[in-house]
Amino acid sequence: MSNENPIGLFDSGVGGTSIWREIHTLLPNENTIYLADSKNAPYGVKSKDEIIELSFKNTEFLLEQNCKIIVVACNTATTNAIQELRQKYNVPFIGIEPAIKPAANQSKTHKIGILATKGTLNSELFHEKAKNFTDVNIIEQIGHGLVQLIEEGSINSPEMTELLESYLEPMIKQNIDYLVLGCSHYPYLIPQIEKILPQNIKIIDSGEAVAKQTKSILDQKGLLKNSTNSTQFFYTNVNPTVLQNILGSNKNVNYLDF
Numbered sequence: 001m002s003n004e005n006p007i008g009l010f011d012s013g014v015g016g017t018s019i020w021r022e023i024h025t026l027l028p029n030e031n032t033i034y035l036a037d038s039k040n041a042p043y044g045v046k047s048k049d050e051i052i053e054l055s056f057k058n059t060e061f062l063l064e065q066n067c068k069i070i071v072v073a074c075n076t077a078t079t080n081a082i083q084e085l086r087q088k089y090n091v092p093f094i095g096i097e098p099a100i101k102p103a104a105n106q107s108k109t110h111k112i113g114i115l116a117t118k119g120t121l122n123s124e125l126f127h128e129k130a131k132n133f134t135d136v137n138i139i140e141q142i143g144h145g146l147v148q149l150i151e152e153g154s155i156n157s158p159e160m161t162e163l164l165e166s167y168l169e170p171m172i173k174q175n176i177d178y179l180v181l182g183c184s185h186y187p188y189l190i191p192q193i194e195k196i197l198p199q200n201i202k203i204i205d206s207g208e209a210v211a212k213q214t215k216s217i218l219d220q221k222g223l224l225k226n227s228t229n230s231t232q233f234f235y236t237n238v239n240p241t242v243l244q245n246i247l248g249s250n251k252n253v254n255y256l257d258f
Contacts, residue, residue, distance in 0.1 A: 001068050003223045006031035006231075007214065008067030010058035013041035013151050014236075014243045015185025016073025019096060022207035023071065023214055024232065030218075030225050033065050034073075036236040036243055037258070042147035043076040044117025044183070051119060055081040059089055061235075061258065068223050071214055072096060075116060075183050075206075079123035092221065094214050097129065098182035099204045104133040106202075107178050111137045113171035116182025118142045126182075139174055141167045143183060150185045153242045160192060168196050181205040188246065 007027075009020055013036050020034050035058055043051050055077045062070055071094045072078045072085065078095035085093050098120065103112040120126055121140050130138055149160050171179065179201055181187060187205045194203070218224045232251065236243045240253040247253065 001223065003068070003218075003225050004031070004227070005066045005068035005223075006033045006233075007069055007071065007218075008033050008035070008062030008065065009071040009073045010035040010037065010055075010062060010077075011074040011184055012043035012054075012076065013038040013147065013185065014246050015147065015150060015183060015188065017234075017243070017246055018187040018205070019071060019073035019184050019207050019210050022211035026211040026215055027218075027224075029228050029230050031231045033062060033067060033233045034235065035061060035256075035258075036234070038151055038236055038238040038242070039258070041151050042117060043074060043080075044119035044142075044147065046119065048080045048123075051077055051080040052084050055085055056088065057258075059085060063089065063091065067091070069094065069214065069218060071210065073184050073210075076119035076123075079120050079125040082125070092217050094210060094217065096184060096206050096210050097125065098180050099206045099209065100129055100133060100138065100180060103178035103180045103204050104136040104138075107136055109175050109177045110135060111139065111174055111176045112178040112180060113139045113141065113168075113174075113176040114180040114182050115141050115143050115167060115186060116180075117147065118144075120182050137174075139171050139176060141171065143167060143186065146189065147183065147185050150188060151242060153245060155188055156192065160189070164189065164192055165196055168193065172198065172201070177201055179203050
C-alpha cells in the first residue's frame with residue numbers, strides 16, 4: 001500500500017462531506033475520494049442487513065480506487081456495519097459514532113440530548129456506548145425527515161425549521177446543556193439549530209475527532225502522504241447538484257451509475 005493512495009470516505013448521501021471537510025482541513029496534502037450513496041438515503045430507516053450490504057458495496061467501490069483507509073462517514077453505517085466491514089476487508093476503517101463521551105463528561109445538568117437517525121439510536125453499538133454513562137440522562141430524539149430535506153437541498157426551508165423546533169424544544173424543557181449531533185448530515189443544520197437553542201446549550205459533533213483518528217491511524221501505519229499536491233474526487237449516484245451546492249462550485253462532482 002502506497003502512502004500516495006487516497007483516503008476513501010462514504011456516506012448515505014451528502015452529509016459525510018462534513019467529515020470530509022474536517023479531514024481535508026487537518027490533512028490537506030492527502031488525496032481523497034468521497035462516495036455519496038444518495039440514491040439509498042437515508043440509511044437510518046433500513047434494516048441492519050440492508051445497511052451492511054450497502055456498506056460492502058460502497059467499500060468495494062473505494063477499494064477499486066486503491067484507497068489506503070476507509071472512513072465510514074455515516075453514523076448509521078458505523079453503528080450497524082463497522083464490525084462486519086473490519087472482518088471482511090483487509091484495510092483500516094475509521095468509524096463515526098455519536099460523541100456521547102465528551103458531552104456526558106462535561107455536562108453540568110447531567111442531561112444531554114442526542115439527535116440521530118433511527119438506525120443509529122436502535123443499534124447495539126449505540127446502546128453499548130450509552131451504558132457507560134449511567135449518571136447522565138441521555139434524551140434521545142430520532143430526526144425523522146431531516147436527512148431527506150438535506151438531500152433535497154432544503155436546509156433553510158420552513159419545513160426544516162418546524163421539524164427542528166419540534167425535536168429540540170422538548171429537550172430544552174428537560175434542561176439539557178449539550179446537544180450531540182448523531183448523524184454526519186446534521187452539522188449542516190447547526191446555523192438553524194443555534195437559532196432555536198439557548199446560548200447555554202453547546203452543540204457537539206464527531207467530525208474533528210474522526211479527522212484526528214484518521215491522521216493517527218495513517219501515522220501509525222506509515223501511510224501519511226508526503227507530497228503537497230493533492231486531488232479530491234467526489235461521486236454521487238443521483239443528480240450532482242445538491243452535492244455540488246454543499247461543496248461549492250470549485251469542486252468537481254462526478255455522477256456514478258451505482
